[in-house]
Amino acid sequence: MTITGIDPPAVEVSGLTRVFSGGRGKADHRALDAFDLTVTPGEVHGLLGPNGAGKTTLCKILSTVLLPTSGTARVLGLDVVADAKRVRPLLGIVFGGERGLYARMTAGQNLRFWAALYGLGRRAGRARAAELLDRVGLSARADNRVETFSRGMKQRLHLARGMIGDPRVLILDEPTVGMDPVSAHEFRELVEELRAEGRAVLLTTHDMAEAEALCDRVSFIDGGRLLRCEDPRVLGELLSRHERVRATGVPEALADRIAELRGVEAVRRTGPGAILVETDRDGAALPVLRMLVEAGTTDVSTAPPTLEEVYMHLIGDRGMAVRS
Amino acid sequence: MNAALPAFGAAVRFQLGAFRRDPGTLLMLATAPFSAVILLSVTQHSGRPDLAPYALLAPAIMTAMGMAVMEAGETIFRDRAAGVLEALLTTPASLAVVLLGRISAITAVSLVGIAESWLVGALGFGVVVTVAHPLVFAATLLATAFGIAATGVLMASVFVMGRDVRSFQNSVTFPLYLLGGAMVPVTLLPAGLEALSRALFLSWATDLLRDSLAPAPVDAFGWRLAAVLGLGAATAAAGFGVMRALVRRVRHNGTVGFA
Numbered sequence: 001m002t003i004t005g006i007d008p009p010a011v012e013v014s015g016l017t018r019v020f021s022g023g024r025g026k027a028d029h030r031a032l033d034a035f036d037l038t039v040t041p042g043e044v045h046g047l048l049g050p051n052g053a054g055k056t057t058l059c060k061i062l063s064t065v066l067l068p069t070s071g072t073a074r075v076l077g078l079d080v081v082a083d084a085k086r087v088r089p090l091l092g093i094v095f096g097g098e099r100g101l102y103a104r105m106t107a108g109q110n111l112r113f114w115a116a117l118y119g120l121g122r123r124a125g126r127a128r129a130a131e132l133l134d135r136v137g138l139s140a141r142a143d144n145r146v147e148t149f150s151r152g153m154k155q156r157l158h159l160a161r162g163m164i165g166d167p168r169v170l171i172l173d174e175p176t177v178g179m180d181p182v183s184a185h186e187f188r189e190l191v192e193e194l195r196a197e198g199r200a201v202l203l204t205t206h207d208m209a210e211a212e213a214l215c216d217r218v219s220f221i222d223g224g225r226l227l228r229c230e231d232p233r234v235l236g237e238l239l240s241r242h243e244r245v246r247a248t249g250v251p252e253a254l255a256d257r258i259a260e261l262r263g264v265e266a267v268r269r270t271g272p273g274a275i276l277v278e279t280d281r282d283g284a285a286l287p288v289l290r291m292l293v294e295a296g297t298t299d300v301s302t303a304p305p306t307l308e309e310v311y312m313h314l315i316g317d318r319g320m321a322v323r324s
Numbered sequence: 325m326n327a328a329l330p331a332f333g334a335a336v337r338f339q340l341g342a343f344r345r346d347p348g349t350l351l352m353l354a355t356a357p358f359s360a361v362i363l364l365s366v367t368q369h370s371g372r373p374d375l376a377p378y379a380l381l382a383p384a385i386m387t388a389m390g391m392a393v394m395e396a397g398e399t400i401f402r403d404r405a406a407g408v409l410e411a412l413l414t415t416p417a418s419l420a421v422v423l424l425g426r427i428s429a430i431t432a433v434s435l436v437g438i439a440e441s442w443l444v445g446a447l448g449f450g451v452v453v454t455v456a457h458p459l460v461f462a463a464t465l466l467a468t469a470f471g472i473a474a475t476g477v478l479m480a481s482v483f484v485m486g487r488d489v490r491s492f493q494n495s496v497t498f499p500l501y502l503l504g505g506a507m508v509p510v511t512l513l514p515a516g517l518e519a520l521s522r523a524l525f526l527s528w529a530t531d532l533l534r535d536s537l538a539p540a541p542v543d544a545f546g547w548r549l550a551a552v553l554g555l556g557a558a559t560a561a562a563g564f565g566v567m568r569a570l571v572r573r574v575r576h577n578g579t580v581g582f583a
Contacts, residue, residue, distance in 0.1 A: 020578055060578075063414040067576045088416045099407020104345045105338075116334030117415035117422070119327035125334075165415070 008077030010169045010200030011039035011062060016071035018057050018224075031057040033224040034071065039200050041076075041168070044191060046215035046232070047204040054224040055204040056096070059173045062202070063093040075169055089118065092167030094158045096174035096204075103147040107138055107157050110146060111164055118165035132160035137186060151178030159190065170194060172203045176210060188214055208304070242305040243285040245277040246270075247292050254295050261287050278305075331417035335425025342426075343433060349398070352391045356437040359383035360444040368449055376451045377537040378509075380441040385506040385530060387437035388469070390497050392476035395430045397493040399423065400483040409484075410580050413571065419484075420477055420567040424560075427476035431469045438465075453537060460545055461536035464529055467549060471525035471556030475500070477563035484570045505530035525555035 018032040032054045039045040049055050060066035061073050064084040073080045075087045094100075101110055108129055115125030133139045136156040146154060155178055162170055172191075176184045191214050194201055205211055211218045212232045220227040248271070250258075255275050259267040263284025268276045277288050285302055292300050343350055363379035400423075403409040412419055445451040455461045479496065501507050503517065504526030510518045511531075521527040528551040535542045542548075574580045 018578075060410075065410050065413050065575060065580050066578050067572075085416065088414060091414070093411070093414050095407065095410065097407070100411040101406070102408065103406065105341070109341065113334050113338055114411075114415070116330040117327055117412070117417040119330055119416060121330055122333070125330070161411070 008074070009038050010041045010043065010076060011037065011045075011202055012072075012074040012077075013037040013058070013062075014072050016058070016061065016073055017069045018054075018061060018066065019069045031224050032061075032068070032071075035221070035224060035226055037219060037226065037229075039169075039202055041200050042195060042198045043216045044195050044201045044203060044214050046211035046218035047202060047221055048206070048208065048211055048218055049204070049221040050206070053221045055221060056173055057224070058221075059093065059095070059171050059202070059204060062171055063091060064088060089165060090168050091171065092162035092165055092169070093171045094162035094173060094175050096177055098151060098154050098178075101146050101154060101157060101161065104145055106143050106145055107133060107149070107160075108142040110157065111160055114161050114164045120164075128164060128166075129160075132163055135163075135190070136160045137183075152180050152183045155179055156183065156187070159187070167199065169200045169202070172201060174204055174206070176205070176207065184210070237282070238305070241280060241282050241284075243279050244303050244305060245279070245285050245288045245292070246275070246301045246303065247277075247297050248274045248299040249297055250275050250292070251295075254291070254297075258288055258291055261291070264288060327415070327417040328421050331415075331421050332425040332428075335422045336429045339426040339429035340433075349395060349430075350433070352387050352394065353434065353436055353440065356383045356387040357440050357444045359386065360441040361448060364445060364449050364451065368451070373451070376445060376449075377453045377534060380445050380451075380453055381438075381530065381533055381537070382506050384435075384438040384441045385468075385504070385526070385533075386501050387440075388431055388434040388472050389475065389500055389504065389506065389526070391434040392427050392431050392472045393479050393497050393500070394493050396423065396427055396476040396480035397483045397490065399426055400480050401490075404580075413575070413580060418564075418567075419571060420481070420564045423477050423480045423567075424473060424563075427480070428469075428473045431473045431476070434472075435465070435469065455537055456539045457536040457542055460542050461533060463549060464532040464536060464552065467552040467556060468526070468529040468533070471529060471552060471559060474556050474560035474563055475526075478559055478566060481563055481567035481570050484567065484574060500524075500526070503527065509534065523555070525552050525559060528552045528555065 014036055016032050016035040017030070020029045020031055022028045035054065035058065047055050047058070057066065061068050062075060062080055064080050064087055067081060076090055078087045080087050102113070105113070111129035111132060112125045115128050120128055130139070133142050136159055138153065138156055138160070141149070141153065146157065149157065155175060159175060162172070176187055179187060188210070191201055191203070203211070203214065215232050217229060218232050219229040250273055255267050255269070258264060258277055261284070263279050263281040265278045265280040268278070270276050279285050279288070289300060289302070360380060360383045363382055364376065367373065367375040367379045400409065403412065412422060442453065445453060482492065503510070503521040504524050505521060506526065509531060510521040510527045513521060528548055532542070532545070532548050532552065
């Protein structure tokens with residue numbers, strides 16, 4: 001199915017704020033703070049942030065499970081509060097983790113049940129369930145109880161459940177958690193198909209490589225605020241520019257020499273003779289590696305920065321300025 | 325796209341399947357015959373065999389109402405714990421419709437308690453209670469089942485709000501049995517309680533069911549059946565209204581997923 005000619009954005013969030021009451025004597029928690037976001041039809045938009053950043057709160061508001069404290073959120077032009085009933089048929093959501101399925105029912109029974117909740121009659125629901133089970137690679141396990149599934153298989157069934165209503169906007173809240181690499185690869189192909197069908201996908205993840213591979217744009221969120229909205233190629237630059245080198249058995253003098261190399265941002269002592277070298281420019285890791293190897297160091301490894309480290313760089317580079 | 329009818333049908337099938345997957349939900353049907361034995365023992369050995377129909381009807385009605393209320397709470401409790409309640413609220417289907425379907429299936433199955441009670445009377449005590457007015461009995465039973473399912477939805481809506489549903493379930497059933505005339509006819513209750521009981525569909529229903537068993541003509545059947553149906557419909561409307569309000573409240577509080 002190709003969906004074209006849709007004028008309003010798939011998702012349009014403006015000044016969205018959600019405050020959770022802390023209860024008697026406890027401070028309130030501001031999970032979202034004047035958050036802005038726009039996702040266009042057919043776009044795969046990544047939402048990157050650490051635990052507690054506000055990603056799931058945003059997903060819940062968009063899926064009408066949670067009311068915002070202030071601000072607006074629209075799905076295909078419809079307000080998620082005032083027009084919640086009209087939003088629901090347009091939207092599919094896959095919550096993270098293993099929750100959201102009936103464990104003692106089979107995969108097929110689960111999907112047929114959820115199909116009925118989207119208004120599909122028995123025959124249509126049966127056909128749709130079979131089609132989606134095939135699409136997520138679970139046809140052979142259609143008659144097995146969900147409680148016998150691995151975590152990755154449950155995630156795939158969650159995806160099928162999210163698509164049961166043929167949604168134009170799909171919200172995936174950390175959908176690849178627990179998937180093995182092969183399943184995660186297949187999942188990425190599935191998201192590509194959804195994009196090709198013109199559906200908008202809002203994908204929350206911790207995995208920057210996944211976001212880089214899948215998304216047309218990525219938004220960084222932390223503390224309920226949008227830090228930056230970027231083309232994923234910027235992510236790739238950040239990942240390569242801030243590459244880290246770990247090594248052990250490094251004499252103090254060698255560590256000092258490495259610190260003076262061009263592109264080396266910092267050399268941290270992480271233990272006796274152990275160092276972590278942080279770089280801040282593309283290709284800077286190579287001379288570091290060469291120097292270590294020439295000095296006879298054999299325990300050397302490189303790694304991309306963690307999401308939190310990228311945040312630190314982002315905030316350090318640009319402050320808390322919001323872009324959209 | 326109206327999801328109400330498919331959702332109701334799917335919920336009925338879901339619940340019938342749940343009985344197969346988890347027979348523990350039918351436990352109250354196993355206790356109904358014991359209640360019948362207790363009550364029949366009292367009426368038979370106290371020289372009041374004329375009260376046998378009362379003794380057989382009481383455990384059947386208590387079983388039906390008890391299963392509806394208990395399973396209404398358990399449904400919310402289990403769905404919330406499994407993270408399904410959140411997912412249900414994202415669908416176009418009304419949660420109240422889904423619950424009505426599930427509780428309707430529970431109520432339909434719970435009517436097996438009537439057969440159990442009658443069997444206890446016949447096999448255990450040699451007491452065979454005939455239904456003198458079968459059409460009145462059948463019509464009233466259908467209306468009663470509707471009212472019981474509606475009560476289940478009303479109770480479930482309250483359970484959406486709280487986490488400690490079990491103490492509420494246990495507390496609410498006994499007053500329902502008493503004010504609904506399931507245990508004793510409400511005409512035998514103190515005047516104030518009888519007036520209060522008339523606001524419940526069940527008090528009209530149990531009176532009619534008992535009258536349908538006796539050979540005497542049933543007075544004002546139409547009006548009394550209308551009272552059962554009307555009060556049952558009012559209960560359903562209250563259930564849907566309270567459900568809508570409380571779901572909005574948990575969406576506001578952010579406690580939909582709290583288990």
